[in-house]
Structures are given as structure tokens and as C-alpha cells.
Amino acid sequence: MEADNPDLSTAFAEQIERHRFPPGYRKVFLAAIEAFAERGFHATSTRDIAARAGMSPAALYVHFQSKEDVLYRIAVSALELTRDMVLATTEGIDGPTGRLRATVRALTTWHAVHHAAATVVLHELAALTPDHRAEVLRLRRSVDRLVSGPIAAGVRAGEFAVADVGAATLAVLSLCVDTARWYRPGQRRSAREIAESHAETALRIVGAAVR
Amino acid sequence: MEADNPDLSTAFAEQIERHRFPPGYRKVFLAAIEAFAERGFHATSTRDIAARAGMSPAALYVHFQSKEDVLYRIAVSALELTRDMVLATTEGIDGPTGRLRATVRALTTWHAVHHAAATVVLHELAALTPDHRAEVLRLRRSVDRLVSGPIAAGVRAGEFAVADVGAATLAVLSLCVDTARWYRPGQRRSAREIAESHAETALRIVGAAVR
DNA sequence: GTCTATACAGGGATAGAC
DNA sequence: GTCTATCCCTGTATAGAC
Numbered sequence: 001m002e003a004d005n006p007d008l009s010t011a012f013a014e015q016i017e018r019h020r021f022p023p024g025y026r027k028v029f030l031a032a033i034e035a036f037a038e039r040g041f042h043a044t045s046t047r048d049i050a051a052r053a054g055m056s057p058a059a060l061y062v063h064f065q066s067k068e069d070v071l072y073r074i075a076v077s078a079l080e081l082t083r084d085m086v087l088a089t090t091e092g093i094d095g096p097t098g099r100l101r102a103t104v105r106a107l108t109t110w111h112a113v114h115h116a117a118a119t120v121v122l123h124e125l126a127a128l129t130p131d132h133r134a135e136v137l138r139l140r141r142s143v144d145r146l147v148s149g150p151i152a153a154g155v156r157a158g159e160f161a162v163a164d165v166g167a168a169t170l171a172v173l174s175l176c177v178d179t180a181r182w183y184r185p186g187q188r189r190s191a192r193e194i195a196e197s198h199a200e201t202a203l204r205i206v207g208a209a210v211r
Numbered sequence: 212m213e214a215d216n217p218d219l220s221t222a223f224a225e226q227i228e229r230h231r232f233p234p235g236y237r238k239v240f241l242a243a244i245e246a247f248a249e250r251g252f253h254a255t256s257t258r259d260i261a262a263r264a265g266m267s268p269a270a271l272y273v274h275f276q277s278k279e280d281v282l283y284r285i286a287v288s289a290l291e292l293t294r295d296m297v298l299a300t301t302e303g304i305d306g307p308t309g310r311l312r313a314t315v316r317a318l319t320t321w322h323a324v325h326h327a328a329a330t331v332v333l334h335e336l337a338a339l340t341p342d343h344r345a346e347v348l349r350l351r352r353s354v355d356r357l358v359s360g361p362i363a364a365g366v367r368a369g370e371f372a373v374a375d376v377g378a379a380t381l382a383v384l385s386l387c388v389d390t391a392r393w394y395r396p397g398q399r400r401s402a403r404e405i406a407e408s409h410a411e412t413a414l415r416i417v418g419a420a421v422r
Numbered sequence: 423g424t425c426t427a428t429a430c431a432g433g434g435a436t437a438g439a440c
Numbered sequence: 441g442t443c444t445a446t447c448c449c450t451g452t453a454t455a456g457a458c
Contacts, residue, residue, distance in 0.1 A: 039337060042253035045433055059442055061435070122392065123334050126250060164408070167400070171412050174389035175382055181333065182381065189378070197378050204415045256451055270424055272453070429454075436447080 012114055015081045025063050027053045029077075032070045037116035041071055041127040072132045075125060078117045079139040082110055086146050096154030097208050100172075103146055104202040105195045107176040111183070112191035118180035147172050151206055161207030172202045223325055226292045236274050238264045240288075243281045248327035252282055252338040282335060283343045289328040290350040293321055297357050307365030308419050311383075314357055315413040316406045318387040322394070323402035329391035358383050362417055372418030383413045 031052035035044040046067055050057040064070045089106040093099050111118045121140070125133055148169040154160035162168045175198050183194065224237070242263035246255040257278055261268040275281045300317040304310050322329045332351070336344055359380040365371035373379045386409050394405065 040251055040253055040335075042251055043338070046435080047433070056443055057434085058436075058444080062441060067434070124251075127254070167405075167408050168412075170393065171386055171409070174385050174392075177392075178385035178389045181385075181388075194378075197375070198382070201379075201382050201416055204418065205412055207415065257453080258451075267425055268452085269426080269454075273423060278452070423458105425456105425458080427455085427457100429452105431450105431452085433450080434448095437445085438443100439445105440441105440443080 011085060012078070012081055012117065015077060015084075028055075028060060028063060028070070029074060033074055033078075033117050033120060036071065036074070036124055037119040041067075041120075041124045068127060068129060068132070071120070071124065072128055072136070074117065075121050075128070075132075075136045076139065078114070078121050079136065079143060082107070083139070083143050083146065085110060086143070090146075096150045096157055096159050097203065100147075100150040100154065100202060100206065100208075101199045103150060104172060104176060104199045107143075107147070107173075108179050108195040108198040109191050111177055111179040112194060115180040115183055118177065122177060122180065144169065144173060147176075154206060154208070159209055161209070168206050171205050175201060175205075222296060223289070223292055223328065226288060226295075239266075239271060239274060239281070240285060244285055244289075244328050244331060247282065247285070247335055248330040252278075252331075252335045279338060279340060279343070282331070283339055283347070285328065286332050286336060286339070286343075286347045287350065289325070289332050290347065290354060293318070293332075294350070294354050294357065296321060297354070301357075307361045307368055307370050308414065311358075311361040311365065311413060311417065311419075312410045314361060315383060315387060315410045318354075318358070318384075319390050319406040319409040320402050322388055322390040323405060326391040326394055329388065333388060333391060355380065355384060358387075365417060365419070370420055372420070379417050382416050386412060386416070 028049060032044070032049045035048050035052060039048075044067075046060055047057050049067075049070070050060055053060075060070075064073070086103055086106045090099050090102045093102050121136075125136055128136060148165060151160060151162060151168050151172070152165050155162050155165060160168075179194065179198070183191065185191075189197070224241075239260060243255070243260045246259050246263060250259075255278075257268050257271055260278075260281070261271055264271075271281075275284070297314055297317045301310055301313045304313050332347075336347055339347060359376060362371060362373060362379050362383070363376050366373050366376060371379075390405065390409070394402065396402075400408070
């Protein structure tokens, strides 16, 4: 979870602290995120998670009901943090152009820095129980609305030239979330540079008048 | 694998026929793609694949060395078909704008119609042996070049306004491939409509002068 | 070339001591 | 609350008949 943006790279850990997880809990969380992202939920054994967290397999079951429960709690925490982080970052910014730019910047940075957690949220949810999956997908839609909101506002204000708000939202979201698929630390561009580039690209996608 | 574009929906099956796979082979292929995409490689058992293909688990091993071999051959076939399909579709089209439009249209349609196969190629490659993975990633880069080529040509010709060709390529590719994550048949827009929309969005991303 | 039956390994979850 | 030991199921792959 190391990264080139200290503020965001530590945010997930802070969120975990804030929820006052018991000792030993946090390292299980981080170990499982790494393992699920690298190898997938089903390829990851409870022994893998326990070993990475420096404990015995049985100790996991003191804090978690099952392996699925680990995935579920990771997904909920990650999405709640994503939502809260975007809300905090865009607070006080007026105007659709500024809000969209800030939102895309924040979402892209998050998906780069926390690409492991993002991969889990984007591609490992099939392993959840139906109830848990429905809840997590509701959370994911609340993140989607953070993008569709500014786009719709920009269309209403005449700042954006968009024929289909839903289509534009999906396009901008694809840009942000696919970052988690290809970004790795140490590549040509830093997470910050990519976020800046994505923000300008998003404004092109929505046909922003003012640049 | 049913879809709203008959030409592309049957293309993968035709490719398989063209390679003259033995009888029984093709249905294993299609069964495994569905299962890997729905549940992931590791969550899919050889019993699952065999059942979906209407045969015994042991019969799989007549045609495939291992479960990893099934994944490997699926990935190679799918990527070769993607590449050949784009090349065939854009053949004879002159000018970067027209070529990029046709390429994005073809790639988007493919990732919508064959979203199961695309998901496997995009997110299940970690289960491959290192040699197989390297070979498949080479194939994937050859598909990437089908996008970067027209963008670079458009910049040289003065048709596109792009500061960083690599960044623009990644953005356009994100648009195309992420379709496989969210598109499902029967949604509001057809694969054809999404492809058309993505083609125009791609031209916005590269700042195409002529529209 | 397909079947049934099975060898063998690995993993989820629990028991019970400390 | 953590450990070691273990139950028991599932899954890959193979053996051998037809």
C-alpha cells in the first residue's frame, strides 16, 4: 500500500484506525487485500492470509466469521472510504467544471494508490453472498453518483456538451477505475500526474466549454 | 455468447472452427469461458467445466493438459481473434480519424459482445505459468498498438491535439475494455450504440479537429 | 475417446489446550 | 485471544475398463 501520495496512501489505514478495529485486525485486513488482489479471492487460502498477517489460521476466526466475511468487510470499508474521501476533497468547490475536475483527480489517485483494494472492489465481488453483494453494489452506485452529479449539473448550467449523461458518466468512470488495472508504482508517470491528465481528459469527454 | 451483433457474436465460434479443433473441444472452450468469467479461474472446477460441456471430468484431459492449459488456449485464441478482427474491420480505411473511429467501434463491440472472454483476458491471467503469461501479454500489447498507431499518426498529421500519446492510448483503451465490466445484453443501450458513442468519445479524448 | 472410480493434495473451519 | 492439531470436504489429475 506504499505510494507516491502520502495523504491518500495512509488514508485507508487511518480509516481502519478510526473504526477502532481490535489489535491484529488491521494487519489481517491489509494482508487479505494484498492477497485477494494478487491472486484472487478463491486462490487465496486462509493460511495465506494468516501467514502474511503473522498469525495462525485459527486466529482469523476470532475476528472474522469466514473468509467471505473478510472480503465483505474489506469491500464495505474501501467503498465508504472512497466516497468519504471524494466528498471531503470536493467540499467547498463551486461549479460543475471544478467539481468534476476534483472528483476525477481524487478517484484516479485513489484507484492508483489503492489499486489492490480497488481491484478487489471491482472484480472479486462475485464471491460475496447475495445479500452482501447487493449491499456493496449499492455503495458502489453511491460512488458513481459522485461523478454523474457534476456532469448533470454541468449540462443544466450549459457548461458541458453531453447528449447522454449516463453514457458520459460511464466513460469518465471507466477512465478512473481502469487505472487500478494498469497502474503500478514506479511507472513513467506518477499517480499525481495521471490524475491531472485524467481530470483534463474527463473535461474533454463532457465537452467542457471553459478550460 | 448470444448478442445483438450477429457478425461479432459468431466470430469467436468461427475462429474456433477455423482452427479445426476436434469435436467436443469447442464446447469445452465455450463452457470454460463462461465459467471463468462468472466465477473466476480458481473458483471454477474441472468438474464444472465438464458438466457445462456435457462430458465427464476425465474427458477434458484428452484435449487439454491441465486446467491452466484451458485458460492459456482461451486467452491466446481470444486475443488473436481480437487483433485479426480489428485489422479486418479497419482495412482500407484512410486517415487517422477514420481509423481511430473504426478501431474503437470494433474494440468496444468486441468487449461488449464477448464480455466473458474479455473478462478472462483482462483479469484472470495471474493463474497462467510465467511463460504463458508473458506470451499472452505480448499479444495484448499488439492489440494496444492498434490504438496507439492511429493516435500517433493523427498527431503527426496535425489532426489530433494530444500532449502524450501513451496517456491518450491508455485513456482510449480504458474506455474500450472497461465495457466488459459493466455491459450486459438487454441494457438500455445496445452494443452498437455504445460502440458508436465510444468512437465519438475517443475523438474528443484525442482532440480531433474534424468531426 | 469416453466412461466410472479413485488416488492424493490442499483448504475452510473447528476442537481444545494454555 | 492465540496456539497446535485435526476433521472433512472439495478439487486436480490419473487408472483402467469398454
